[in-house]
Amino acid sequence: MKKLLALLTATLMLTVLLVSCSNADSSSGTQDSGNGSGQGSGSTAPSAGNDTFTIFAGISAMSNDNSEKTLVKEMIANVPVNIEWNCVSGDALIERKNLIFGTGSDYPDAFMGAQLSDYELGTYGAGGVLIALEDYITPEIMPNLYAIAEKRPNMLASMYMPDGHIYGLPTVEEMGFDTADGEHYEIGSVRHMTIINQTWLDNLNLEMPTTIGELHEVLLAFKNGDPNQNGEADEIPLGFNNGNNFCGNLRMLYTGFGFTDFNDDHRNYDNGVVSFGALNPALKDAVNTFNTWSNEGLLDIEGFTQDDSMYISKGKQGLYGVLTWWEIPEITGDFADQYVYMPPLKGDDGAFAFDLAETGPFRRDNFAVTSECENPELLLKWIDQLYIPLYSMQKVYGPIGEFYNTEPDDTGIYRMRPLEDGETAGELKGRLELFGPSAQLSDYYTEFWELEPRAQQRLDDIRDFWLPYITNKTAFPSPVSYTEEELETLDLMTDIKSFCDEKFAGWVRNGGADQEWDAYVQQLENMGVNDVVAAWQAAADRYNANMS
Numbered sequence: 084m085k086k087l088l089a090l091l092t093a094t095l096m097l098t099v100l101l102v103s104c105s106n107a108d109s110s111s112g113t114q115d116s117g118n119g120s121g122q123g124s125g126s127t128a129p130s131a132g133n134d135t136f137t138i139f140a141g142i143s144a145m146s147n148d149n150s151e152k153t154l155v156k157e158m159i160a161n162v163p164v165n166i167e168w169n170c171v172s173g174d175a176l177i178e179r180k181n182l183i184f185g186t187g188s189d190y191p192d193a194f195m196g197a198q199l200s201d202y203e204l205g206t207y208g209a210g211g212v213l214i215a216l217e218d219y220i221t222p223e224i225m226p227n228l229y230a231i232a233e234k235r236p237n238m239l240a241s242m243y244m245p246d247g248h249i250y251g252l253p254t255v256e257e258m259g260f261d262t263a264d265g266e267h268y269e270i271g272s273v274r275h276m277t278i279i280n281q282t283w284l285d286n287l288n289l290e291m292p293t294t295i296g297e298l299h300e301v302l303l304a305f306k307n308g309d310p311n312q313n314g315e316a317d318e319i320p321l322g323f324n325n326g327n328n329f330c331g332n333l334r335m336l337y338t339g340f341g342f343t344d345f346n347d348d349h350r351n352y353d354n355g356v357v358s359f360g361a362l363n364p365a366l367k368d369a370v371n372t373f374n375t376w377s378n379e380g381l382l383d384i385e386g387f388t389q390d391d392s393m394y395i396s397k398g399k400q401g402l403y404g405v406l407t408w409w410e411i412p413e414i415t416g417d418f419a420d421q422y423v424y425m426p427p428l429k430g431d432d433g434a435f436a437f438d439l440a441e442t443g444p445f446r447r448d449n450f451a452v453t454s455e456c457e458n459p460e461l462l463l464k465w466i467d468q469l470y471i472p473l474y475s476m477q478k479v480y481g482p483i484g485e486f487y488n489t490e491p492d493d494t495g496i497y498r499m500r501p502l503e504d505g506e507t508a509g510e511l512k513g514r515l516e517l518f519g520p521s522a523q524l525s526d527y528y529t530e531f532w533e534l535e536p537r538a539q540q541r542l543d544d545i546r547d548f549w550l551p552y553i554t555n556k557t558a559f560p561s562p563v564s565y566t567e568e569e570l571e572t573l574d575l576m577t578d579i580k581s582f583c584d585e586k587f588a589g590w591v592r593n594g595g596a597d598q599e600w601d602a603y604v605q606q607l608e609n610m611g612v613n614d615v616v617a618a619w620q621a622a623a624d625r626y627n628a629n630m631s
């Protein structure tokens with residue numbers, strides 16, 4: 084009987100989902116008959132019965148204010164609300180968010196796309212600033228999220244904070260591939276890909292470097308040999324963006340020093356054992372080498388100060404010999420044909436280690452409601468629309484008619500519209516995406532929209548090019564649950580991370596790692612790094628015990 088009920092509920096849910104989808108179809112269809120700038124159904128005039136919500140929202144640096152976004156207008160047309168947006172991008176997002184939590188006044192009704200940390204969710208949830216959301220995840224209030232929870236039983240379980248409540252709505256991103264040995268890999272598994280100008284190698288009759296020493300020779304040749312053959316010494320041998328830990332920093336080169344350290348928090352994991360990557364003694368060898376390259380003019384020192392747009396603009400002028408990014412075309416533009424991946428390097432002594440980067444299908448950092456909100460039910464009903472498959476699609480990439488073709492193809496799948504001259508898929512997405520919760524389930528790519536071509540390309544590249552080099556295929560489980568005490572400890576990471584960044588940049592630019600290393604290790608210990616690692620370890624141990 085229970086089974087039958089569950090089946091009936093599931094069928095009901097599916098119906099709700101399908102109805103929602105067809106609504107989404109027709110409304111977006113109407114809207115896209117215009118020029119795609121979002122006029123039409125979006126602008127509902129404020130009326131007396133509507134509720135007004137203030138939302139503090141993270142947005143892409145390239146995008147408009149959320150109030151101007153087609154999808155937001157459409158969601159407001161479907162579920163009438165008035166939203167006063169406070170949209171912030173880049174570094175300012177964290178600063179402004181810290182200010183709000185720090186002063187404890189002027190809380191918005193909700194945080195959306197604001198990168199809420201586990202510490203913030205746990206602390207401000209238990210403290211009453213954020214409200215518990217689990218009771219709102221019902222077929223009546225949040226039918227679309229509820230339907231996904233039925234399909235993915237682990238999802239909500241991994242959203243709970245130590246006090247037994249959910250404070251952040253889930254974001255699901257399933258985008259990966261299975262290998263013949265039964266393992267599953269997600270798209271974030273490798274993303275600091277090293278890229279080299281093959282045309283320059285050919286012009287100078289050079290082989291693809293395989294060791295750190297060989298790369299050094301290649302970088303010197305790129306600097307002095309005029310490989311772009313324009314008679315000017317305009318080449319930048321090695322480019323990076325240290326501020327972009329997602330894919331722009333130099334960490335892939337660590338393979339040749341016998342370690343990797345891809346995680347933003349320097350959290351490393353090898354078969355159940357957690358360690359702190361920025362404490363690896365081999366880091367000293369790496370920064371000393373980078374310092375030598377910097378002194379020789381091989382390393383683009385602006386990598387410590389530039390933002391992504393400046394990094395990309397130099398990449399698009401074809402000025403870099405070697406650089407790092409998560410794909411080739413976005414950063415090399417018209418010069419993409421000249422570039423290929425450079426395999427992870429070995430040390431001249433044969434040292435080599437290459438870890439899988441940490442990924443996980445569920446996140447909880449994208450939407451939280453505060454106790455200021457007088458009508459959470461309506462706000463959550465509104466945001467629930469983002470869990471409609473075609474709305475998730477448009478949230479992640481951009482609207483139908485702007486990012487996607489106006490109509491699906493004859494198999495019913497939405498495909499990306501053709502790029503115009505000078506456009507890249509990355510910039511188009513950056514201009515149109517909406518930060519917030521959503522769900523991309525693996526079966527959607529055969530049902531609703533195509534896997535973005537460059538995402539498919541990246542999966543193929545990870546499987547065919549990078550995966551064979553990986554020496555440690557275990558990664559820290561995500562997301563784990565922390566106790567309140569562990570969350571307090573993890574708050575130490577804010578200062579620890581800045582300290583590591585500061586020392587790394589200083590050592591690469593000015594040297595001094597040999598003299599300062601012991602004091603650096605001592606300072607990290609004083610700052611509580613061992614407690615942080617112990618908290619990660621405890622959480623991973625509990626996770627592994629639950630899974631076994």
Ligand SMILES: [Ca+2]
Pocket residue numbers: 309310311312313314315316317318
């Ligand atoms: Ca030149």
